[in-house]
Amino acid sequence: MDAASPSGSALWRRLLPLLRPHLAIGLVAFLGMLMEASVAAGFTALMQPLLDDALGARNSTVIAWLPVAIIALFVIRGVGVYVGDYGMAWISRRVIADLRAQVFERYLVLPSSHFASQSSGDALARLSFQVDQIGQACTEGLKIYVLDTLVILGLLTVMLWYSPVLTASVLLAGPAIALVIRLVSKRYRRISRRIQESLADVTQIGQDVILGEREIKIYGGQQEERERFSKVNEHNRRQHLKVTATNATSSALVQILAACSLALVVYVATRPGQLEILTPGAFTAFMTAMLAILPSLKRLTQAQALIQRGLAAAESVFAVLDAEAERDEGQHAPDRVRGEIRFEGVALRYPGREESALERIDLAIAPGETVALVGRSGSGKSSLVALLARFFEPSAGRILLDGVPLADYRLAALRRQIAMVGQHGVLVNDSVARNIAYGAGRNASREAIEAAARAAHAWEFVAALPQGLDSTIGERGAALSGGQRQRLAIARALLKDAPILILDEATSALDNRSEAEVQKALRAAMKGRTTLIVAHRLSTVEQADRIVVMDAGRIVEIGSHAELMARQGAYAALQRIRDMEPADADIP
DSSP states (O other): OOTTSOOHHHHHHHHHHHHGGGHHHHHHHHHHHHHHHHHHHHHHHTHHIIIIIIIISOOHHHHHHHHHHHHHHHHHHHHHHHHHHHHHHHHHHHHHHHHHHHHHHHHHHSOHHHHHTSOHHHHHHIIIIIHHHHHHIIIIIHHHHHHHHHHHHHHHHHHHHHOHHHHHHHHTTHHHHHHHHHHHHHHHHHHHHHHHHHHHHHHHHHHHHHHTHHHHHHTTOHHHHHHHHHHHHHHHHHHHHHHHHHHHHHHHHHHHHHHHHHHHHHHHHTSTTHHHHOOHHHHHHHHHHHHHHHHHHHHHHHHHHHHHHHHHHHHHHHHHHHSOOOOOOOOBOOSOOOOOEEEEEEEEOOTTOSSOSEEEEEEEEOTTOEEEEEESTTSSHHHHHHHHTTSSOOSEEEEEETTEEGGGBOHHHHHHTEEEEOSSOOOOSSBHHHHHTTTTGGGSOHHHHHHHHHHTTOHHHHHHSTTGGGOBOOGGGTTSOHHHHHHHHHHHHHHHTOSEEEEESTTTTOOHHHHHHHHHHHHHHHTTSEEEEEOSSGGGTTTSSEEEEEETTEEEEEEOHHHHHHHTSHHHHHHHHHHHSOTTOOOO
16 A cells, blocks of 8 residues: 555545444344344254254154254345345445435536546546445445354354364464455555556546547547557456456465364364264364355455455545535625626646746726637637636736626636637537526526527527427537537527626637628627637637737737737737638638
């Protein structure tokens, strides 16, 4: 275990609160396991009367009640197995559901920087596979420990009853078996971490292939993807084989130690003094109990793999639950702002990067003003608008909205003032109407949804769908074209009716005709709203009140289209590049 990793006991202390609400069902399950373990001990104890009294002495009373006792024992065992298995399964699924809900809830409040620093495959693995591993460790692994410990205690009681001397001989192997279990536990924990990391890689590559199948085909990347997947898949296979090898080795060691105990028992039992004490039936009962302990010892050793996988998963999942959520300490929560925005000495440096994305940004935007941000790729345009929505916090300086620092706003209240259309409109696998009304829920009327679709020039294709607004658009809007998806995203922003509108490459996926139609709708939507337009194509920003030209994270020019063209500076240079490119080309 790494020095920085929490101990197993520390992880269990965090897991136990998940089990505590289900204590009543746990006690019922424990009762079932106790019944099952008692039958195992009781059946071995029957060996002595069976051999000595029924078969040896032909005792009619014993012959009469023995079959009934056997049937009763296995009826009790059947009830115990059902109660124990069902009770622990119920607790397992409840724990998994509760923990998965906690992880999902955490994902909803983590800052954007968290998701920028890890792969989506890793995030999905924690939500699905790793949570399952924790549930199994808390219940199935715990059940094995409780049940087989009870079985071993019951069988040891039978052995003590018939021969304390022979039982003491058996217990000599106990410390060695405990040492084996301790050693394999540490190894299981290390391997389990590697398995989870490799599974996250497998998930990530699979997701990349599924989402990027067209690019892979068109660029002939199949072989490259095969090699990437083969590498992580083979690593995953090897780690699982290490678990199997450890299981087999530990089981073999336990069996050898048990065989040594058995040999010692036979040796002691055949010494003078013991032969006179033990009857054939008593010795058979003792040996049956001892042999019945071996499967339980083996399961206890193998259960370490399950337990340690769960603890390794808990370590990973708790890292998410402990991650710092977005700071939301502000109390200012206006119903609707005027839309005055000020950037004062703002700088931004993303975690893990040496260079700054933004440096010394000073910009004032009046309520209702339309400001376009232009510049080469990587100049900081999208970073600037991301700060306004508090997806990231500035490294220096501050941003004010209506004269109030953004940090003083409640996050929900701040984001209620902003509608955003990004370069890739994110849609959910639901109906057109639900996608347009996303976030508004039942508060949006059918008429308002249709009006927003018409205003975004989306009604023409929506009405042509088989079920109109009720048509399902598929995962990530797969049933629609890029331009159609973008127009639905614009309709969603129009329906929100926020005082601040951010258009981050909002028309980049549209053809010339669709772009012209949407621009008309957007110009109408911009009236009375503060609008920030991020664009590569300069044709989309020429009508803005002011144009802010950015380069290397700094503002280099500000003015209207006419003013900047007359200045013959950076903006005019971008225009000249556009004039040399095809009509719809992006600025490089």
